[in-house]
Amino acid sequence: MDPFKRGVKNVLRNSTRSVAVIIILSLAVGLSLVMVVARQSVDQKISSIKSSVGNTITIAPAGFSNFSSLNNDLTTSQLSKIKNVDHVTSLSESLSDRLTTIGSSQPSFGFNSNSSNSTNQTSLTSPVTINLNNVRRHFFNASGSSAPTNFSLPITIIGTNNPYQVNQSTISITEGKIINGSSDNNNVIVSTSMASKNSLKVGSNFKAFNSTLNVVGIFKTTTKALGNTIVVPLSTLERLTSQSGAVTSAIATVDTSNNLSSTTSAIKKILGSNADVQNSQQQANATIQPLQSVKTIAVTSLIGSLIAGAIIIFLIMLLLVRERKREIGVLKALGASNVKVIKQFTSEATTLTLLAAILGIIIGGLAAGPITSTLINNTRSNNSSPTSFVQRGALTRQAGGGFAGPRFFSGRGFGGSLRANLLNVHAEVGWSIILYGLAVAIIIAFIGSSLASYLIANVRPAEVLRSE
Amino acid sequence: MLKVENLTKTFKQGESNITAVSKIGFSIKDGQFVSIIGKSGSGKSTLLSLLGTLEKPSSGSIVIDGEDVTKMSEHELTNYRCKSIGFVFQSYNLIPNLTAIENVMLPLEFAGLGKGKRFERAKQLLDQVEIVEDKQTRRPTRLSGGEQQRVAIARALANKPKLILADEPTGNLDSQTGKKIFDLLHNLARSENTTIVAVTHDLSIAGKTDKVFKITDGKLKA
Ligand SMILES: Nc1ncnc2c1ncn2[C@@H]1O[C@H](COP(=O)(O)OP(=O)(O)O)[C@@H](O)[C@H]1O
Ligand SMILES: [Mg+2]
Numbered sequence: 115m116d117p118f119k120r121g122v123k124n125v126l127r128n129s130t131r132s133v134a135v136i137i138i139l140s141l142a143v144g145l146s147l148v149m150v151v152a153r154q155s156v157d158q159k160i161s162s163i164k165s166s167v168g169n170t171i172t173i174a175p176a177g178f179s180n181f182s183s184l185n186n187d188l189t190t191s192q193l194s195k196i197k198n199v200d201h202v203t204s205l206s207e208s209l210s211d212r213l214t215t216i217g218s219s220q221p222s223f224g225f226n227s228n229s230s231n232s233t234n235q236t237s238l239t240s241p242v243t244i245n246l247n248n249v250r251r252h253f254f255n256a257s258g259s260s261a262p263t264n265f266s267l268p269i270t271i272i273g274t275n276n277p278y279q280v281n282q283s284t285i286s287i288t289e290g291k292i293i294n295g296s297s298d299n300n301n302v303i304v305s306t307s308m309a310s311k312n313s314l315k316v317g318s319n320f321k322a323f324n325s326t327l328n329v330v331g332i333f334k335t336t337t338k339a340l341g342n343t344i345v346v347p348l349s350t351l352e353r354l355t356s357q358s359g360a361v362t363s364a365i366a367t368v369d370t371s372n373n374l375s376s377t378t379s380a381i382k383k384i385l386g387s388n389a390d391v392q393n394s395q396q397q398a399n400a401t402i403q404p405l406q407s408v409k410t411i412a413v414t415s416l417i418g419s420l421i422a423g424a425i426i427i428f429l430i431m432l433l434l435v436r437e438r439k440r441e442i443g444v445l446k447a448l449g450a451s452n453v454k455v456i457k458q459f460t461s462e463a464t465t466l467t468l469l470a471a472i473l474g475i476i477i478g479g480l481a482a483g484p485i486t487s488t489l490i491n492n493t494r495s496n497n498s499s500p501t502s503f504v505q506r507g508a509l510t511r512q513a514g515g516g517f518a519g520p521r522f523f524s525g526r527g528f529g530g531s532l533r534a535n536l537l538n539v540h541a542e543v544g545w546s547i548i549l550y551g552l553a554v555a556i557i558i559a560f561i562g563s564s565l566a567s568y569l570i571a572n573v574r575p576a577e578v579l580r581s582e
Numbered sequence: 583m584l585k586v587e588n589l590t591k592t593f594k595q596g597e598s599n600i601t602a603v604s605k606i607g608f609s610i611k612d613g614q615f616v617s618i619i620g621k622s623g624s625g626k627s628t629l630l631s632l633l634g635t636l637e638k639p640s641s642g643s644i645v646i647d648g649e650d651v652t653k654m655s656e657h658e659l660t661n662y663r664c665k666s667i668g669f670v671f672q673s674y675n676l677i678p679n680l681t682a683i684e685n686v687m688l689p690l691e692f693a694g695l696g697k698g699k700r701f702e703r704a705k706q707l708l709d710q711v712e713i714v715e716d717k718q719t720r721r722p723t724r725l726s727g728g729e730q731q732r733v734a735i736a737r738a739l740a741n742k743p744k745l746i747l748a749d750e751p752t753g754n755l756d757s758q759t760g761k762k763i764f765d766l767l768h769n770l771a772r773s774e775n776t777t778i779v780a781v782t783h784d785l786s787i788a789g790k791t792d793k794v795f796k797i798t799d800g801k802l803k804a
Contacts (some may be wrong), residue, residue, distance in 0.1 A: 448669070449692040451692075
């Protein structure tokens with residue numbers, strides 16, 4: 115029997131109380147662990163976003179709201195100045211428009227301005243449909259019963275001078291060849307889903323804008339948003355839509371990330387109020403911001419639960435010391451040093467905390483995934499479009515405009531990959547969380563009992579002779 | 583040889599001061615059995631806690647074998663209490679969740695004795711105070727008052743102290759058991775030449791000791 119064993123044994127003295135303390139403490143430990151895991155996965159996400167940030171500057175017409183106002187479009191002459199800006203290594207320009215299927219009666223969903231034009235029609239059918247039962251009902255102002263349940267998103271046609279890079283997504287050709295961005299022929303490439311939906315092969319033809327377009331290649335991308343997309347050379351789309359020299363978005367690539375912000379300013383100066391200019395760093399920051407706040411919540415809660423745990427242990431130690439004042443006096447009268455008595459009480463506290471840690475690790479392991487995703491989802495919906503449908507809307511608009519911001523919220527973008535990250539959280543709830551759990555427990559026990567040690571040292575040994 | 587000079591202890595109680603022990607002086611030879619009698623609140627326990635270095639006097643000196651214990655540091659006192667003083671209390675003060683033998687092993691542990699030796703010595707002490715083997719592994723709550731006090735005496739004797747201080751050791755026991763405990767203490771002390779200072783209410787017990795000190799209002803009246 116030494117101070118350590120006595121301390122452990124003392125845990126059993128009032129087992130009901132010990133169990134209560136262990137349960138409360140385990141919640142503190144569990145919460146700490148959840149916050150450690152949350153912080154970790156958010157950190158991972160932030161660094162993966164940061165590392166995927168390119169050296170690009172996105173240029174869109176000011177107040178850009180996709181297909182509504184053509185007169186706002188950028189012009190090739192404005193953009194030609196940007197090509198000469200220092201550090202700009204390349205400039206991809208694109209024009210986008212929408213096509214509906216010939217003979218279809220689609221609900222218009224608000225962004226119908228020039229797509230109601232009878233030439234904006236194609237023989238193709240969009241491969242992307244939305245089940246309207248998943249969409250907020252009040253979106254339909256009139257009789258909800260007459261609304262179709264499945265709605266095909268309009269097909270997006272993008273004219274670009276750089277078909278390798280469409281809307282900041284890298285395109286890879288699975289069949290056929292890529293189009294020549296600087297030509298003015300009727301060659302197009304279509305997405306794999308577009309091809310399979312419409313049984314298109316390399317060499318197939320289809321109708322759009324009352325012209326015949328030839329499929330020369332089929333591509334796949336990492337971005338689902340491009341699933342309903344047809345890509346043509348820039349000049350071709352300008353010709354087909356009679357918008358000579360018009361561009362709806364441009365992406366400038368800068369030589370190194372160090373020159374990104376200075377080049378962004380230079381471009382802003384040239385375009386003035388005509389355009390919204392945003393570089394990839396700023397876009398990433400906008401995405402990272404809500405994550406940072408999750409991180410802050412996680413760190414604050416971690417500290418909070420550590421403090422709570424330490425306070426619980428301190429209070430229980432306070433109770434024990436007061437309750438066993440005479441016993442401490444006895445030990446001191448028998449020749450125990452302060453250190454020995456403190457050791458005994460500390461090992462009692464540590465035993466309680468370690469038992470709580472075991473329970474807390476289990477609780478933390480079970481709760482880490484759900485709590486982290488709740489934290490992130492709540493933050494996400496606070497900072498992005500209010501409904502899923504509007505997000506989808508943003509998605510198609512983005513497909514036209516080339517705004518990378520909304521792209522993070524779409525398909526496999528921001529939310530999706532975070533959720534994917536969370537699936538990995540469980541893989542991480544392994545040895546590391548056990549080590550963290552033990553570390554948390556030791557910190558709690560250490561802080562809690564060092565405060566109580568002061569009280570123990572102050573118990574007078576003469577206490578033992580009091581009111582005999 | 584225990585020599586006390588001009589010993590005073592004053593407690594601060596709010597505004598007023600309580601002088602629990604006032605200018606007490608006496609000397610006790612090695613191996614003597616001294617009893618202290620006096621009314622409740624007269625300062626007997628306070629005097630005992632001063633002799634046992636549980637409390638620092640406000641003034642005066644306590645010289646034990648030529649060493650003034652009032653001048654020792656906290657660390658030295660811990661050591662001194664461990665090796666040179668044994669305590670016996672009215673309410674036994676055994677640690678409730680330790681067995682009899684574990685209680686006796688405590689001061690041996692504090693003195694730094696090895697595990698095996700602790701057990702052997704504790705067992706021998708319990709045999710000496712006539713606690714049978716079966717009861718040595720019982721917790722205090724499963725022992726009678728007299729048995730608990732025997733265990734406490736074994737614990738007080740563990741490190742072969744020069745001085746045993748007992749505060750009303752028979753106060754919680756019936757007179758017959760009290761007498762037995764007293765005789766036990768007396769015999770053990772005599773065989774080891776241990777000095778004993780015991781506070782008691784029982785005048786028949788006090789009459790059998792070598793010396794009786796009567797304390798009134800913190801003052802000694804021999
Ligand atoms: N720690 C203390 N603080 C204040 N007063 C005390 C303290 N200890 C004892 N006293 C007071 O000193 C006086 C003597 O007490 P005590 O030595 O316990 O008497 P006895 O043991 O003879 O009954 C009492 O008036 C008591 O209230
Ligand atoms: Mg008393």
